[in-house]
Amino acid sequence: MIGTGYVGLVSGACFADLGNTVYCVDKDKKKIEILNNGKVPIYEPGLNEIVKKNFLSGRLVFTSDLEKAVKNSDIIFICVGTPSSKKKRSADLSYVFMAAKQISKFINKFKIIVTKSTVPVTTGDKIEKIILKKRSKKFFEIVSNPEFLREGEAIRDFRFPDRIVVGSNNKKISKKLEALYEPLIKKGANFFSTNRRGAEMIKYASNAFLATKISYINEIANLCEKTDVNIEDVSIGMGLDKRIGGRFLRPGPAYGGSCFPKDTKALTITGDLYKTDLSIIKSVIKSNSKRKIILINRVKKILSNKIKNKKIAILGVTFKPNTDDMRESTSLVAIPYLHTLGAKINYYDPSGFKKEFSKFKNVVYCKNMNDACLKVDLIIIHTEWDEFKSIDFKKISKNKKIKVYDMRNLYSSKKMNNLGINYYSIGR
Ligand SMILES: NC(=O)c1ccc[n+]([C@@H]2O[C@H](COP(=O)([O-])OP(=O)(O)OC[C@H]3O[C@@H](n4cnc5c(N)ncnc54)[C@H](O)[C@@H]3O)[C@@H](O)[C@H]2O)c1
Secondary structure, eight states: OBOOSHHHHHHHHHHHHTTOOEEEEOSOHHHHHHHHTTOOSSOOTTHHHHHHHHHHHTSEEEESOHHHHHHTOSEEEEOOOOOBOTTTSSBOOHHHHHHHHHHHHTOOSOEEEEEOSOOOTTHHHHHHHHHHTTSOGGGEEEEEOOOOOOTTSHHHHHHSOSEEEEEOSOHHHHHHHHHHTHHHHHTTOEEEEEOHHHHHHHHHHHHHHHHHHHHHHHHHHHHHHHHTOOHHHHHHHHHTSTTTOSTTOOOOSOOOSSSHHHHHHHHHHHHHHTTOOOHHHHHHHHHHHHHHHHHHHHHHHHTTTOOTTOEEEEEOOSSSTTOOOOTTOTHHHHHHHHHHTTOEEEEEOTTOOOGGGTTOTTEEEOSSHHHHHTTOSEEEEOSOOGGGSSOOHHHHHOOTTOEEEETTOOSOHHHHHHTTOEEEOSOO
């Protein structure tokens, strides 16, 4: 595995758990040192145990020595980041191309080189060209095997994936990948093979579709708030239609995380490059940025536009529960904005302190929910971590007039109103 981040580490540990010998390589020496000291640098439920077990068995090796890893491996997965490029919003492929260049120097026998990173269609062709500068075609094959795991559920998603997609222009190589994944296929995972460009496209098209579903239900929630309709009933009623399906129909903050925002943008840039207007995805991106403003305006309204010196507790700042990933979380926009308006913010997240907020004077990290909520004017539930699901708001805040803005609809409006809590939620 070249790149030992969320994808490389989870996949590497899980492949080792299936009996393979795996070298997890990272250029970040500190990360490798942490792993070699028996610690895991990211928060992902269940990962510690798998890493520990396989590290101790010797099947899982952490190293910065890319040469040793490449020379000793038959299959090499590129799992480096593909963030949005600073200027163009397209995918920044510099890490992928750098990894390809480095791999090409150490190909000592036939290698299957697999792109697990999310890369725009035709990237496989470009990687092939880079490697051809050092090695002839008989020494390698480039394959696309996009990753669909979800942070927070990554181990389960690796072990029981809905589908495994492999894109190769060579049938024999597809079969080799199928053999690698055989233990998962035997347990019921669908294996789907197509050509290389097809697999690259499937990943982007899937992420953009899921982002569309979230933005769609968020906009319908906006309308429900104005028409006195309960969005939850709408989601259930819609989801019962098998053509639609109930998942990803829960309204909340703007979609965030390390994938949807960058992948939707990158796909529209690919569309533009090929003179194809992906107008639906473009409007999803717009809708999602507007969402952040809509929710902040709602906070202003809840506090009657008097934000200065108001004490606000924010519960959960990651973009979703069971991860420490802060990339593109709505909290990164909302907290600085409320701070600028003069709010005093306590935040608590089960995954710990976030360096992203350390520069704001009146944004304080609290070690637990009780400290965060003490005597605040408003509690905002931003991320649906389990521990936020049965809070005694009056007790925890010691404020009889506590206001609660539940951005995840974790509580019943009726019950909250009966308790005399000023309760606001999404689309209800
Ligand atoms: N995070 C997810 O939930 C998820 C899910 C599916 C797909 N993906 C895709 O997988 C890819 C990786 O995502 P991630 O979240 O794991 O990224 P990440 O930023 O957590 O990890 C990438 C790692 O690669 C390392 N790296 C970069 N260049 C290197 C090189 N030349 N040699 C060795 N190491 C190198 C970095 O130091 C970093 O540790 C992205 O393309 C992403 O879109 C991510």
